[in-house]
Amino acid sequence: MLFSSLTFLFGFLPILLILYFILKKRKYKNIVLLIFSLIFYAWGEPKYIFLMLSTILIVYIFGILIDKFDKENKKILKKISLIICIILVLGSLIFFKYSNFLIENVNLAFKAKIKLLNIVMPIGISFYTFQILSYIIDLYNKKIKLQKNYFSLALYVSLFPQLIAGPIVRYETVEEEIDNRKETKEDVISGTKRFIIGLSKKVIIANQMALLADLIFNKHNGAYGTTIIWLGTFAYTLQIYFDFSGYSDMAIGLGKIFGFHFLENFDYPYISKSVTEFWRRWHISLSTWFRDYVYIPLGGNRVNKFKWIRNIILVWLLTGLWHGAAWNFIIWGMYYGLLLLFEKLFFDRILKKLPTIINWLYTFIIVMIGWMIFRSNSLNELLLFIKTMFVYKQTDWLTILADNLSTFNALMFVLPAFILSFPILKKIKEKYSGKTIYIILTNILLLMLFIMCIVYLTSSSYNPFIYFRF
Numbered sequence: 001m002l003f004s005s006l007t008f009l010f011g012f013l014p015i016l017l018i019l020y021f022i023l024k025k026r027k028y029k030n031i032v033l034l035i036f037s038l039i040f041y042a043w044g045e046p047k048y049i050f051l052m053l054s055t056i057l058i059v060y061i062f063g064i065l066i067d068k069f070d071k072e073n074k075k076i077l078k079k080i081s082l083i084i085c086i087i088l089v090l091g092s093l094i095f096f097k098y099s100n101f102l103i104e105n106v107n108l109a110f111k112a113k114i115k116l117l118n119i120v121m122p123i124g125i126s127f128y129t130f131q132i133l134s135y136i137i138d139l140y141n142k143k144i145k146l147q148k149n150y151f152s153l154a155l156y157v158s159l160f161p162q163l164i165a166g167p168i169v170r171y172e173t174v175e176e177e178i179d180n181r182k183e184t185k186e187d188v189i190s191g192t193k194r195f196i197i198g199l200s201k202k203v204i205i206a207n208q209m210a211l212l213a214d215l216i217f218n219k220h221n222g223a224y225g226t227t228i229i230w231l232g233t234f235a236y237t238l239q240i241y242f243d244f245s246g247y248s249d250m251a252i253g254l255g256k257i258f259g260f261h262f263l264e265n266f267d268y269p270y271i272s273k274s275v276t277e278f279w280r281r282w283h284i285s286l287s288t289w290f291r292d293y294v295y296i297p298l299g300g301n302r303v304n305k306f307k308w309i310r311n312i313i314l315v316w317l318l319t320g321l322w323h324g325a326a327w328n329f330i331i332w333g334m335y336y337g338l339l340l341l342f343e344k345l346f347f348d349r350i351l352k353k354l355p356t357i358i359n360w361l362y363t364f365i366i367v368m369i370g371w372m373i374f375r376s377n378s379l380n381e382l383l384l385f386i387k388t389m390f391v392y393k394q395t396d397w398l399t400i401l402a403d404n405l406s407t408f409n410a411l412m413f414v415l416p417a418f419i420l421s422f423p424i425l426k427k428i429k430e431k432y433s434g435k436t437i438y439i440i441l442t443n444i445l446l447l448m449l450f451i452m453c454i455v456y457l458t459s460s461s462y463n464p465f466i467y468f469r470f
Contacts, residue, residue, distance in 0.1 A: 001043040002465070003195075003250045004202050006457055012040065020258065026179060030155055033258060040160040041124070048122035051092065056157050058088050059132050060150045063139050067146040082140045086133065093129045096121045101325035124164040126322055128157050130289055135171040137293060144172050152178050161254035165247050165465050167265035167285035174260055181259035191256030193446055198249025200449040201242040202465070203456050205417045208410040209239035215407050217375050225395030229388045233372045235410075238417045240371060241270065243466045244283070270421045273359035274351055275339045275366055286322070290315050313337050323374070328382055332373045339366060 001008050016036045023029050042049045062085035069078035100116045107114055135156070138144045147153045156178060162169050216224065216232025248265040255262045269281035279287050298311045313334070320333020343351070351359050372389070376382035401408060432438040 001040050003247065003254075004199060004453075004457065004465075006454075009454075009457075012036070017257075021183075026181075030152065030178070033160075034151060034155045034158065037155070037158040037160040037163065041158060041163055044123060045120070048125075051122055051125075052128060052158065053154065055089060055092055055129070055132060056154050057150065059085060059136050060147075060153050063136060063146055063153075064148075066136070066140055070142070078140065082136065085136050089129060089132055089136075093125055095119075096125060098321075098325045127166050127168055128163060130168050130286075130322075131157055131170070134168070134289065134293065138170070138172060144175055147171075147178075159255075159260070161251040161258075161260075162262060165244070165251075166283075167248050167251060167262055168289055169262050169285070170289075173263060177260050183257070183259040187256045187259065191253040193442075194253030194256065195250050196253075196446045196450050196453075198246040198251075198253060199453050201246030201249060203453040204449070205413060205420070206239050206243035206246060207456070207460075208413040209235045209242065209417060211407045211410040212414070213239050213375070215404055217377065217381075224388065224400070225393040226388055226391075228395045228397075228400060229385055230368075233368050233375075233385075233389070235414065236375050237270075237368050237371045238414070238421065240374075240466055241266075241421055242417060247465050268421070268423045268426075270364065270367070271360070271423065272363050272367075273356060274343055274348070274363055275336065276343055276348075278363055278367060279336070279340070286319070290319055294318060309341060312341055316340070327379055328373055328376045331382070332370060335370055335373060 001012060003009075016032070019032050019036075020029055023032060038049055038053075041052065062081050065081045066078050066085075069075075069081060096119055099119065103114050103116055106112055135144070135147075135153070139146060147156070156169075156171055156174060157163075159169075159174075212235035213232050216229060217236065245266040252262050252264070263285065265283060265285050267281040267284065269278050272278035272281055295311055295315050298314070299307055300311065301308050303311070316333045316337030317330065318333070319336070320329045320331070323329045323332070351362075354362075369389075372385055373382060376385060429438075
């Protein structure tokens with residue numbers, strides 16, 4: 001089920017809100033929230049709900065074992081329990097996400113004829129797997145307490161606002177709120193507003209940018225020229241930001257309505273003046289997860305230079321693989337790993353001496369090229385795109401416009417989308433948020449945006465969130 005669907009907006013969510021808020025006891029509220037979260041997940045592929053619940057059960061059992069062995073001071077058994085649990089949980093992710101990728105490459109390398117497995121990757125498996133791993137690892141490191149109630153642990157993992165596409169919520173963030181949160185009128189109002197902002201990002205902006213991006217990436221036949229390839233890449237750069245940050249806004253907003261306070265996942269990444277800064281602002285929950293559970297345990301930067309380089313390369317190789325079982329994702333991960341090393345070892349000193357606008361332009365172009373790698377459908381297409389971007393080729397705009405006139409109506413959204421990717425509205429809010437006229441105008445604008453979203457959803461098709469496939 002999608003947040004940006006009429007079924008969710010006028011069916012699922014209103015029914016859940018009514019049932020949830022008429023109940024008084026926290027126990028019953030949690031039961032309703034868990035049931036609806038499972039319905040939300042099962043809506044698209046019900047069979048995989050048993051996989052998720054089984055994975056939660058595995059972690060629940062091993063969590064009890066780790067806690068037991070810790071109290072009995074049996075360190076070896078405690079460590080073995082953690083290792084087995086991680087292997088089982090990651091094994092599920094690897095099987096569903098990477099099996100066919102491995103088979104394809106074995107067939108290619110050795111001219112074998114191994115049949116591909118008839119499996120479909122469960123939606124959101126990468127997200128809920130990382131959440132589960134953060135719980136069991138933090139429990140092992142005594143950062144959190146054991147969750148003795150299986151259903152409370154299941155609620156944490158399956159909580160529908162963040163289940164499918166994040167943000168990756170760590171157990172420590174909501175540990176107390178699972179059983180002791182308090183819903184307030186202020187949070188409900190604030191959460192509703194945040195949800196509408198996220199919905200607007202997705203429906204009004206991201207979906208329009210998708211029309212332009214798909215024109216290039218889905219219909220490219222080698223005939224397109226340099227300028228339209230750059231336009232498509234620029235459109236996708238805006239699409240993925242408004243699509244994913246819009247989902248995060250909706251998740252955070254919905255969480256607030258139900259008394260949960262998730263951490264921010266985006267901080268205007270396109271204002272960054274270096275690649276390092278960009279990854280402090282983009283998909284924060286994933287970046288910090290790899291930092292805390294992979295990079296730092298490997299030694300981080302507190303090791304010799306060779307091991308430090310190894311750590312960064314490994315983290316970015318895993319980051320690329322996390323996003324998908326395809327070579328373009330591996331290349332994308334390595335692209336950023338090498339760029340970050342280049343910045344930290346050499347270029348950072350130069351960047352500090354350059355004008356701010358040069359730093360920003362350098363970073364934005366690097367990020368755009370990164371998204372082109374990320375979005376490419378094949379290695380051949382990727383190479384063709386790179387060649388066309390940097391070896392000028394004329395674009396036949398008349399032919400393209402004649403064939404795709406309706407698609408190019410989306411061009412009018414490009415400039416507003418670009419402007420809104422900067423913290424202009426945030427600065428206006430900081431300056432005028434206490435004024436009555438600002439509050440009134442903001443409420444009117446949000447109502448208008450919500451109506452526009454409904455009009456768009458009823459009059460046209462919409463694409464799924466990009467990060468659903470991860």
